[in-house]
Amino acid sequence: MKLFKSLARLIFFATAIYGCATQAAPPPGQSPQAAATPIPYVQNCAVLNTGTPSRFACNGKVYTSFQLAKIREEEAKKLAANQ
Amino acid sequence: MKPPQSQPRRNSMKVRNWKLAAIAAMTIAILAITGWRPSLAQTPPSRGITLYEDLKSGALYRKPGRGRVAVTLGLDEPATPPPAIAREQVQQQIKQNNDELRAEFQANQQKLAQENADLQVRVNKIEPATLDYLDSFKDRVRFGTLVYGGYKLYTHTGFGPQQFDNNSTLGPGNNLYNSFDLDRAYLNFYFNPTPDWTFRVTPDIYRALGAATPASTSHNSALGSNLSGDISYRIKYAYLEYNKILDWAGPATKGSTIQIGSISNPFVSWEEDLTTFRYVTASPWNYAGLTSAQLGLAISGPIKYGERTFIDYGLAALDNSKYNQFEESDTKQFIGRVSYYPFGSAWRFQGLGITGFYDYGYNNNSPDMGSLNTGFGPSTTTFGHVNNAHLTRWAALLHYTAETWGIAAEYDQGHNSFTATNLFSGNGPSVFFTPPASASSAGGTTTPYTVPYYNFSALSAALLNNSRTVQQGFDVFGHVQIPETPFRLLGLFQFFEPNTHVNSDPFDFYRYMVGVEWQVNEFIRIAIDTQNLNFYHDQTPFSTAYANKFGDVFIPVKDTATGAAKGATFAPPKTVSDPVPRDTHAIELNMEFAF
Numbered sequence: 132m133k134l135f136k137s138l139a140r141l142i143f144f145a146t147a148i149y150g151c152a153t154q155a156a157p158p159p160g161q162s163p164q165a166a167a168t169p170i171p172y173v174q175n176c177a178v179l180n181t182g183t184p185s186r187f188a189c190n191g192k193v194y195t196s197f198q199l200a201k202i203r204e205e206e207a208k209k210l211a212a213n214q
Numbered sequence: 215m216k217p218p219q220s221q222p223r224r225n226s227m228k229v230r231n232w233k234l235a236a237i238a239a240m241t242i243a244i245l246a247i248t249g250w251r252p253s254l255a256q257t258p259p260s261r262g263i264t265l266y267e268d269l270k271s272g273a274l275y276r277k278p279g280r281g282r283v284a285v286t287l288g289l290d291e292p293a294t295p296p297p298a299i300a301r302e303q304v305q306q307q308i309k310q311n312n313d314e315l316r317a318e319f320q321a322n323q324q325k326l327a328q329e330n331a332d333l334q335v336r337v338n339k340i341e342p343a344t345l346d347y348l349d350s351f352k353d354r355v356r357f358g359t360l361v362y363g364g365y366k367l368y369t370h371t372g373f374g375p376q377q378f379d380n381n382s383t384l385g386p387g388n389n390l391y392n393s394f395d396l397d398r399a400y401l402n403f404y405f406n407p408t409p410d411w412t413f414r415v416t417p418d419i420y421r422a423l424g425a426a427t428p429a430s431t432s433h434n435s436a437l438g439s440n441l442s443g444d445i446s447y448r449i450k451y452a453y454l455e456y457n458k459i460l461d462w463a464g465p466a467t468k469g470s471t472i473q474i475g476s477i478s479n480p481f482v483s484w485e486e487d488l489t490t491f492r493y494v495t496a497s498p499w500n501y502a503g504l505t506s507a508q509l510g511l512a513i514s515g516p517i518k519y520g521e522r523t524f525i526d527y528g529l530a531a532l533d534n535s536k537y538n539q540f541e542e543s544d545t546k547q548f549i550g551r552v553s554y555y556p557f558g559s560a561w562r563f564q565g566l567g568i569t570g571f572y573d574y575g576y577n578n579n580s581p582d583m584g585s586l587n588t589g590f591g592p593s594t595t596t597f598g599h600v601n602n603a604h605l606t607r608w609a610a611l612l613h614y615t616a617e618t619w620g621i622a623a624e625y626d627q628g629h630n631s632f633t634a635t636n637l638f639s640g641n642g643p644s645v646f647f648t649p650p651a652s653a654s655s656a657g658g659t660t661t662p663y664t665v666p667y668y669n670f671s672a673l674s675a676a677l678l679n680n681s682r683t684v685q686q687g688f689d690v691f692g693h694v695q696i697p698e699t700p701f702r703l704l705g706l707f708q709f710f711e712p713n714t715h716v717n718s719d720p721f722d723f724y725r726y727m728v729g730v731e732w733q734v735n736e737f738i739r740i741a742i743d744t745q746n747l748n749f750y751h752d753q754t755p756f757s758t759a760y761a762n763k764f765g766d767v768f769i770p771v772k773d774t775a776t777g778a779a780k781g782a783t784f785a786p787p788k789t790v791s792d793p794v795p796r797d798t799h800a801i802e803l804n805m806e807f808a809f
Binding site: 176180182188190191196197 | 356357358360560617618695699700733737806808809
């Protein structure tokens, strides 16, 4: 009984967090439209391992953390130049 | 008949002949001189000489005059070109000479330019030794770090396993205990002398906890202990890896590696990556005592078909000790993990996977430990010689991983793999680690059974430290990205029975973690979460007679007090009241920095 109570609490908590979090704004420099593009942002990637370096899978490809950072920085520069 | 000639006329002829002879001689001399000049001085040929002959006297004069005619003497003059043509020829000659000189100059210039270029190439190759070293360093060495840290607030404290290697907490009665923690601080060094060989060295921190007793330095002096909970460094990983061990078998096994040294556990490290949130909490078997690193030999790799991986495995022969322990046993531990992806995996973990894990080994005890018969408290016998008993662990997982979410279900079973030491790795009753002096076969002047937590400790030793324990667990964990945000929901649930042979085992527990992770950037993650350890059963007195079936710990203790009757003993209790440990609840802020 105690277990089921705890599980119910857990599900409620998770649901509450999910409901609030889905209203969160996209990160700075990224519009909702941009998220739909195939640009590999780390938050949309699967974490394959953490270490030196960390590896992620995005759009079917594997990237290191350094590669993703470089891509993000270049995209930020392009956005800044277009503005 | 020739007409007679007068004498004066005859004399005149003689004079004339003489003069002509003189002129001829002089002319020859002049011609001889002028004839030599071209060959000596390389001057243009002479044009001869023009004199003027007096027709009357026949005399030759240098200058023209009346009655004189021009007589040119000397070699035939070559046809002299007209002055314009000669000038043109000279100009052409000069032009030709200039062209030749220019061509030669240009050729020299080109040659010089080529020599300069060659010299520059040679100079460029002569770089400072430091640059050459740095280039080699860049290609052959990489270093980084992996740091876990955060803040933990324990709203309720209790006994239980540790969440991290360096995460010890306080026991019951210390609610709202909180601390800033540094749970892990790897320094990763990778050396690649050649592309197929790697040597890794990874020191990690640990908390130097222990008894702080003065160290004797002489008969009359001592030094105070510096064991004060310092954060110290020790080697976590140090291994040599060869990554072409199965390249000979073709592309299907390319990427397989063999490692020797202090290496990562083939299952724990793999599962930590599968959960994706090791910086928040431990994976199920790791939480239950299976270490993440040991010394030994391991081979691992994929089996591919085309670009997809269908089987991923890791096999290892390891010490029974943990990476930070001294190996005492004369046996070794075997660990194997095989993951099967029925539809093929495009990248690690991708898609549906089925994983099996098996571990067979022994506790880390010397071969002669079994004969010592050291029990717990007054017991003089071990609980079925658990120290030398074998242990097993196995697990079966069904998992699915996509780029933005993943979920896994796991079933665990073990044998002698979760002792009371594992249960109290986070913190436990002090009397479990140091039983009271009266709790011995020699007895004492007071009963140990009234010492706080002694009965609880003895119960845990009886139920978990015998050699016939069987463990069982069920786990579910996963993560999902909140769409179009850098946030993920994390969750883990583990139900674990430390000994299925015990009816209503008071140490059966479940734990759960739920939280939200913020992927700050490619190197930093922060999670806020709640972690809870709940013991499953309600508080019910536990029969000591039943406990003694697992380990004979509740036995009479000799009463050695002055005046005590001969053969008097302190009787053990009939039951252990409050055998279920208190729950632990914590709210945590965890951080990961991986570079």
